[in-house]
Amino acid sequence: DVQLVESGGGLVQPGGSLRLSCVASGFTFSNYWMSWVRQAPGKGLECVANINQDGSEKYYVDSVKGRFTISRDNAKISLYLEMNSLRAEDTAVYYCARDRFSGRGYFDYWGQGTLGAVSS
Amino acid sequence: QTVVTQEPSFSVSPGGTVTLTCGLNSGSVSTSSYPSWYQQTPGQAPRPLIYNTNARSPGVPDRFSASILGNKAALTITGAQADDESDYYCVLYRGSGISVFGGGTKLTVL
Numbered sequence: 001d002v003q004l005v006e007s008g009g010g011l012v013q014p015g016g017s018l019r020l021s022c023v024a025s026g027f028t029f030s031n032y033w034m035s036w037v038r039q040a041p042g043k044g045l046e047c048v049a050n051i052n053q054d055g056s057e058k059y060y061v062d063s064v065k066g067r068f069t070i071s072r073d074n075a076k077i078s079l080y081l082e083m084n085s086l087r088a089e090d091t092a093v094y095y096c097a098r099d100r101f102s103g104r105g106y107f108d109y110w111g112q113g114t115l116g117a118v119s120s
Numbered sequence: 121q122t123v124v125t126q127e128p129s130f131s132v133s134p135g136g137t138v139t140l141t142c143g144l145n146s147g148s149v150s151t152s153s154y155p156s157w158y159q160q161t162p163g164q165a166p167r168p169l170i171y172n173t174n175a176r177s178p179g180v181p182d183r184f185s186a187s188i189l190g191n192k193a194a195l196t197i198t199g200a201q202a203d204d205e206s207d208y209y210c211v212l213y214r215g216s217g218i219s220v221f222g223g224g225t226k227l228t229v230l
Contacts, residue, residue, distance in 0.1 A: 037166075037221075043226040044207075044209065044221060044222070044223045045160075045166065045209050045216050045221045045224070046221055047160075047211075047219050047220070047221060048218075049217075050218060051217070056160055057216075057219040059218045060215070060218065061218050062121070069210070083137040095166075100171070101171070101172075102156070103213075103216070103217075103219070104154045104213040104219065105154060105156055105212065105213045105219025105220075106156045106168070106171040106172070106211075107156075107158070107166070107168060107211075108153065108168050110165040110166060110178065111165065112165060113165060
């Protein structure tokens, strides 16, 4: 079975950093685009970053450009999101999701999410 | 900036039919936007329903269908059941880069 397990969330002060991880299993990780999708409390979903199979293409939503970095290690079947200069509005559950069709936004498997909270 | 629009809320009677839509603040939705749809209940990760405009995800019952209606993507639920009460999100692909979620529709079955 496909599984995506996120970790690394927590409480951090404004301006601080968090590094999220997602470990994949049950499929050939290196064959798929992967994405981070977040959901602020009581709000909708937002795709914040995605990455192609070998990490040579990365895209970000405007609100996180220059602050967040998506990366992957195919040997460790892991996806990462380095989040710096965090703001209160970055508080959200962050989901790791597999993009089935090369970055076209069909997320066919999701992790359970990890909460990143930014507060003083 | 791309804004994907959805009805904030909708209500349907049990057994009834409802169509939720997904549009763009400027321009039309077409199959080249590869519309997909997700269902989410509180505290859970989203569940994929539809991809590539009208293809059902594995395990999704055929009372969920989707299409392009006019200049929008549409998700139709036929024979609504109590456990269809959820938030529904569409996603549109906007060329190379990030796909964009709509704001979601809260569906009430009553």
